[in-house]
Amino acid sequence: MPEITIREALKTALNEAMENDEKVFIMGEDIGEYGGAYAVTDGFLKKFGSQRIKDTPISEQAFVGAGIGAAAGGLRPVIELMSISFSLVAFDQIVNMAGNLRYMSGGQISVPMVIRAPTGAGVQLAATHSQSFETWLAEVPGIKVVCPSNSYDALGLMRSAIKDNNPVIFAEPALLYGSKSNVPDEYFEVTLGEANVSHKGEDITIVSYGYGSKVLTDSVNKLNEIGISPELIDLRSLNPIDYEKIILSIQKTNRLVLVDTARKTGGIMSEISANINEKAGEWLDGPIVRVGSKDVPWPYNKTLEQEVLTDSDNILDSIKENYGI
Amino acid sequence: MTSKEKIVKNKSLQTNGSGKIAKKSNFSSSNLSSLKKNEHLNLFRKMYLIRQFENACGQNYANGNIRGFLHLYSGQEATGVGAISSLKDSDYIVTHYRDHGHALARGLDVNRSMAELFGKKTGLSKGKGGSMHLFDASKKFMGGHAIVGGQLPLAAGLALSQQYENKNAITTCFFGDGSTNQGIYHETLNLASVWNLPILFFLENNKYGMGSSIERVRAGGLDFFPAMDTYEIPSMEVDGMDVIAVKEATKIAREKIIQNKKPFFIESKTFRFVGHSYADGQKYRHQDEVKQWEQKDPILVYPKKLIDMKISTNDEINKIKIEIDEIISDAVRFANESEEPNLDEIYDDILAE
Structure with a gap:
């Protein structure tokens, strides 16, 4: 049973999903060439190519909205926001569009999409980069919200989140990316919604x-x-x-x-x-x-x-x- | 040299084909004769269907069968019908909250559309969406959307899915002039251009964002299409009251998108004959302006042209009108007689399995 960091756990889950399902792709600011602000997708561009590892302009509203559209069109996007504080810029798309699309279409459309975002304070990023808006997003019917505290949950929750047919906000505690814990060798998932x-x-x-x-x-x-x-x-x-x-x-x-x-x-x-x-x-x-x-x-x-x-x-x-x- | 001339001159200097403006399409006998009689009559049939649907909506709003916001498409029929007639079944359509016209032009069920406005169980969205949220995913009609401009990135994402899976298809996104001052408009144009998405941006410029004339709220004049140069998106202006012109423009745009694997932008100059929503007293515009645009009413001008050109006859046009009037009264009856949704459906359709 190896001991891995949360960063490695997330990377493992994303890598598996990319290998197993061609409909899965990742997009976000500086996730490709740069390797991701918290290095979760480091090396992915080389392995999977620019068609599936998409660097976006700094346009949170547009690329979150495009993720929703891509999901409505049958793909399984994983979107990285550089901070959950930036979710505010895309709030209309997340809440009005992702959260409501299924209901207002009478169940005709589903949005299988994951939005990953570092959350929380403690690393001296000051007022606009340290907030925890997963608590606000948890109010929206039609969106699932999860947040792991250890590597086992990070891996198990991400596996389930990518397979889920709904929008999932995946909040990643910024202070814990380097935190290590044990993860079994055998495949497992953590069911969304279970404490x-x-x-x-x-x-x-x-x-x-x-x-x-x-x-x-x-x-x-x-x-x-x-x-x-x-x-x-x-x-x-x-x-x-x-x-x-x-x-x-x-x-x-x-x-x-x-x-x-x-x-x-x-x-x-x-x-x-x-x-x-x-x-x-x-x-x-x-x-x-x-x-x-x-x-x-x-x-x-x-x-x-x-x-x-x-x-x-x-x-x-x-x-x-x-x-x- | 005026600023407009400057823009046009700059465009002619472009060699990469990105900002080239096609000439304004005009209603002329040459393009009239490019269509078969049946195609002409179908265009009229759809436009008249929309007009009568909207008239019925107005009546049923007045008598309380339809509630909430009701935005009628009356006046803009040539734009929606012309554009959608040039799209393929494999193309996605996304639109704004003035969506009845696009829904009917796409061939969504008239009864279920009306039932949705009545909030009935038999409605397209089971009564959960209403006038502003008509959907039929089986026809790739991905909704009426009610946050101004909010539908633009959704459309870009659908186009992304088509590009990702190498589909030989496009996404058309309708939006109004009101949405062009939203940040998301500019963000989406940029994203679509840098990613070469197969998307047709279709601006329905009816000159008013609710009660605000674009002259009061927009820097840069009354024409939007020249600004597409900034985004390296080829663009075209079209007379939105002329169904044939819109049809041809859209056909060209679709071909360009498929061929060049790049987005395209059409600005359709159109006008709504009615208020922004049903409860609008229209204090912000002069009735003379409305009367002037009514001269171009496609429901009157187009069949007259068809008769003048001996493509059709008065009798044929009247026969279509009678057929459509019957379809509309059937739809109202269907909506009226349909059941209300069950209360236990409140919790359905929030999450997918």
């Missing part, structure tokens, strides 16, 4: 995804030291959300903490909090606790940025404060 109980525990259910799940892993020891056994759930998918796994866990722990490294207000965790309150509030012995990054534009300065970004101390402090530990 993962990444650490078994008894006392508190803590839910997160992407970089937040990495922060949670770092918190386990600190929580153990103050006598708390946390059960960790990695969502992996923001749309749909696996409420069944969350509810199953809180039936055991009776406590729920929701951790997001995106800004706290208006994010996916607010939605989960409201839903769990409605669906399974009777199982809770205390308030649902939300931990998120501070509600400010992302600052460039390293000390300021780290202060804004959710870390394991924020999680620990919130748990102590809200549960009187």
